[in-house]
Each structure stands twice: as structure tokens, then as C-alpha cells.
Amino acid sequence: MLELQNVQVQHGPTAAVRGVSLSVAASELLALVGPNGAGKSSLARAIAGTHRPVQGAIRFLGAEITRLDAPAISSLGLTYLAEGRPLAPTLSVRDNLLSGAHVLRSMARAYDRLEELLPLFPALAERVDSPAATLSGGERQWLVVARALMARPKLLLIDEPTLGLAPRAARETLKVIADLRKSGSAILLIEQNAALALEVADRGLVMGGGLIIAQGAPRELIDDPSLTLSYLGGATTRPAITT
Ligand SMILES: Nc1ncnc2c1ncn2[C@@H]1O[C@H](COP(=O)(O)OP(=O)(O)O)[C@@H](O)[C@H]1O
């Protein structure tokens, strides 16, 4: 579904991504983990078209998207949730959700989609008329995820959805994300919280210093002592707020 070949991303003199190749299959949850500064968000922005790579090729559903802009990529069905996505705090849960459906280009289709999605998020369904600002931290993250799903993405690229959440809300949020595979979406989940992300993933990639350091079954990565210390060590003890 998504395929990257030798993607390189620069920020001025800084080589943030130094040649990454990966692929995501249909209905797969691939976790991309690694410490702060590894280049995960830079890679995500290259895929989503918000920061053009200097090298390499990105293909989505068989078409090359490397040089497309962000709106064109999103209209192909690749929905990107950047780090720290804002909600409209004074708008209701319902209106926040409807705002995610503009690519459906029809209010009737947006309401149909809302009816499909709300049963998947019971906590949001109960609060559909409440302003987003009244939700808990975990509920807000679910709203961000649900709003992205309003667009019926074929692939969801989601950067640090558990940022700032307490461990229990983080785990619940990742379960909600893992459940999305049932609706046929593929997911590329980027997380600094490696232990939690690998728990729900089908496959894992570990990134460090702009490169893929290791990849494989989540269990193998969690149990690999060389990775645990250097790349996954801070995962469960990191401070709640980092970039
Ligand atoms: N907008 C930017 N301008 C300059 N340097 C950046 C920018 N974004 C990221 N970097 C640098 O690129 C490297 C990778 O960062 P990032 O992609 O945010 O990693 P991660 O998401 O894994 O924490 C870091 O050295 C970071 O300082």
C-alpha cells in the first residue's frame, strides 16, 4: 500500500532521515518507534507531503506521490495526523467530527460516516453535543483519531498519539487505533512510547539517527537486549511532554 525507497530528509544542514526504505501492507499496523530526534516526524512529514525529501521515492497505492503536495496526497486516502493536532475546543464533539469530513464533499455523506463511526467510540457518542474542551485528555485523543477517520482513510499516518497522556489513557488510545484495522485501514503508527506501540502492532521498525536500526516481529524487538538499552530504554519512563 505504501512503499518508501531510500528516503532522505534534510533540515538545512541537518540530515534528519538518512535513507529509509519501508513498506506498509493493506490492513497492517506498522509501529515506527525510536527515541526523540531519531527522525520519525521528519519521515512522517515527507510521506504526508508537508516537507519534501531530498532523495528517494514514495509510492502509495501504486502511484508515485514523492512530489505531490499535502492536499493531493490526502485526497488519495492517506490521512496524516501530525504531532500535537489541535481540536476546535468550543465546537461540539459532533462538529469537530464533521470538520474531518470535508474530503467527502457532501454533508449527507459526512452524516452517514458520523453514524458509522460513533458506535466505535462510545465515550464520544455519549458526549456528542459537548464542547471538545470538556473532554479528558484520552477522550480528546480519540476525538482526534475519530475526526481523521471521518475522511475514510485507506492509510492513517499518525505521529505520537499518546503524547502527554497518562499510561492508562495511552494504552486505551492505542487499542482504539489498533481496532481500526478491522475497518480495513492500514496504519503507520509513530511512537516514542515503544513498549506500548509494539504491544498493539503487527510489525515494528526501530529508527535511530535517521536510519532504520532494526525491524521485525514486535516480540523480537521488545526482547532484543541490544535494542532495549540503546533505543527502547527510555520508552516507558520518558517525560509526558517531549517533541
Ligand atoms: N523544522 C526543523 N528544523 C530544523 N531541524 C529539525 C526540524 N525538525 C526536526 N529537526 C531535526 O531533525 C532531527 C530529527 O527530528 P524529528 O524528525 O523531529 O525526530 P523525532 O520525531 O524522531 O523526534 C533532529 O535532529 C531535529 O532537531
Ligand SMILES: [Mg+2]
Ligand atoms: Mg517526533
